[in-house]
Amino acid sequence: MTGAYIPGDSVLHRLPAGAKLAGLLACCTVVVLLSSPWALAGAAAVVAALYAVSGVGAAAAWAQVRPVRWFALALFAMQFLLATPAQAVATTLRVVVAVALAGLVTVTTRTSAVMACLERVLSPLRLAGVDPVRLSLLLSLAVRSVPVVSGLATRVREAQRARGVEWSVRAFGVPLVVGALRHADTLGEALAARGFDDE
Amino acid sequence: MIEFSDVRVRLGGREVLRGITATLRERRVGVVGANGSGKSTLARLVNGLVTPTEGAVTVLGMDTRRQAAKIRRRVGFVFTDPDAQIVMPTVAEDVAFSLRRSGLPAAEIERRVRRALAEHGLQDHADHPAHQLSGGQKQLLALCSVLVLDPDILVMDEPTTLLDLRHSRHVAEILRALPQRILVATHDLDLLAGFDRVLVVDEGRVVADDEPEQAIRHYRKLMA
Numbered sequence: 001m002t003g004a005y006i007p008g009d010s011v012l013h014r015l016p017a018g019a020k021l022a023g024l025l026a027c028c029t030v031v032v033l034l035s036s037p038w039a040l041a042g043a044a045a046v047v048a049a050l051y052a053v054s055g056v057g058a059a060a061a062w063a064q065v066r067p068v069r070w071f072a073l074a075l076f077a078m079q080f081l082l083a084t085p086a087q088a089v090a091t092t093l094r095v096v097v098a099v100a101l102a103g104l105v106t107v108t109t110r111t112s113a114v115m116a117c118l119e120r121v122l123s124p125l126r127l128a129g130v131d132p133v134r135l136s137l138l139l140s141l142a143v144r145s146v147p148v149v150s151g152l153a154t155r156v157r158e159a160q161r162a163r164g165v166e167w168s169v170r171a172f173g174v175p176l177v178v179g180a181l182r183h184a185d186t187l188g189e190a191l192a193a194r195g196f197d198d199e
Numbered sequence: 200m201i202e203f204s205d206v207r208v209r210l211g212g213r214e215v216l217r218g219i220t221a222t223l224r225e226r227r228v229g230v231v232g233a234n235g236s237g238k239s240t241l242a243r244l245v246n247g248l249v250t251p252t253e254g255a256v257t258v259l260g261m262d263t264r265r266q267a268a269k270i271r272r273r274v275g276f277v278f279t280d281p282d283a284q285i286v287m288p289t290v291a292e293d294v295a296f297s298l299r300r301s302g303l304p305a306a307e308i309e310r311r312v313r314r315a316l317a318e319h320g321l322q323d324h325a326d327h328p329a330h331q332l333s334g335g336q337k338q339l340l341a342l343c344s345v346l347v348l349d350p351d352i353l354v355m356d357e358p359t360t361l362l363d364l365r366h367s368r369h370v371a372e373i374l375r376a377l378p379q380r381i382l383v384a385t386h387d388l389d390l391l392a393g394f395d396r397v398l399v400v401d402e403g404r405v406v407a408d409d410e411p412e413q414a415i416r417h418y419r420k421l422m423a
């Protein structure tokens with residue numbers, strides 16, 4: 001959900017966010033329960049077909065599972081050595097299929113649609129004193145802040161390299177935390193300026 | 200109309216503004232001054248992000264201390280760093296965020312968002328993540344998200360500081376074409392061409408208050 005939505009007009013794009021999230025939950029449950037490598041390979045084929053239906057392209061599909069590639073590889077190697085090859089295949093496929101499914105929902109659903117759906121689902125929490133609008137805004141802000149803070153981390157690192165500072169947790173962490181706090185501060189002001197504090 | 204009456208602001212034990220009195224009726228008002236002179240604080244006073252320690256600020260007839268929420272609905276604010284004010288992950292969503300309480304049907308919101316984006320040349324980026332925009336485009340998006348609400352007054356704190364010459368000129372052009380009242384704090388003196396009035400702030404006081412040309416001349420002398 002790091003704003004990775006890819007516009008399109010496929011059936012998957014048009015499905016309501018709630019249906020997709022519920023489907024994701026159901027599919028992940030099934031994937032966790034499947035234990036035969038053949039069944040999981042079948043699931044992987046189904047996911048690949050869904051990606052084809054979505055029309056987002058192979059590059060976008062790869063971008064979804066790419067972050068877990070080393071983890072998947074390590075998992076496979078470990079299971080291969082400690083358990084059976086069949087188990088290694090099954091466990092690895094399970095992880096990759098689940099991540100790919102989550103990624104598919106991400107690229108075909110706008111964050112705002114997910115938020116609107118969450119607001120509806122969470123609305124009973126109103127009775128418990130939780131404001132669902134605030135909660136869903138919090139999630140949007142978190143999503144939005146990921147690239148901002150990672151950009152900040154890159155700048156801090158570059159500035160230090162330019163000054164010839166060796167890698168040190170403190171020299172990196174302090175400016176990063178200060179920068180992140182400052183960002184949080186200005187973000188709060190910006191929200192106030194955009195009229196959020198009076199809701 | 201914006202009215203400062205003997206406004207003093209103390210922040211962190213320091214007197215940041217020391218007695219500002221001014222009535223701003225002009226359509227385009229600029230604020231210039233050295234780093235740390237109090238420009239941003241002055242700008243923030245207008246929508247109640249900062250409230251006076253002493254004195255009062257009245258905007259459109261409302262006191263910023265008591266009616267900040269109401270004032271903010273009619274006063275748009277653009278910050279220097281657009282990254283801080285873009286709150287939604289994608290471009291169109293951020294503009295739509297401004298309209299979330301408008302009570303308009305979703306289709307109408309969508310239409311207004313598209314139109315606002317098109318007006319600022321961002322239509323091809325509607326569904327892109329905001330962090331993929333250039334600094335200049337981000338500032339245009341921030342401006343777009345504020346203007347879509349059609350505020351009566353637009354306050355900007357150094358809106359062109361992070362922009363290249365082309366984007367700065369683009370922002371200047373947008374400002375020139377806006378029907379709204381504008382208050383801009385800036386170091387970009389070119390931006391103030393065609394303004395009606397410029398305040399020069401120094402160490403928390405207004406030391407000159409004139410037509411742009413005279414005020415800027417005073418400011419240059421001050422900085423020499």
Ligand SMILES: Nc1ncnc2c1ncn2[C@@H]1O[C@H](COP(=O)(O)OP(=O)(O)OP(=O)(O)O)[C@@H](O)[C@H]1O
Binds near residue numbers: 215234235236237238
């Ligand atoms: N929250 C705060 N706490 C303490 N001091 C502050 C705070 N905010 C601002 N100041 C101080 O108030 C003074 C005026 O700040 P302000 O940001 O208004 O200046 P400015 O004219 O906008 O400067 P610049 O051109 O650098 O943006 C500065 O000396 C600053 O250090």
Ligand SMILES: [Mg+2]
Binds near residue numbers: 238239240356
């Ligand atoms: Mg400032």
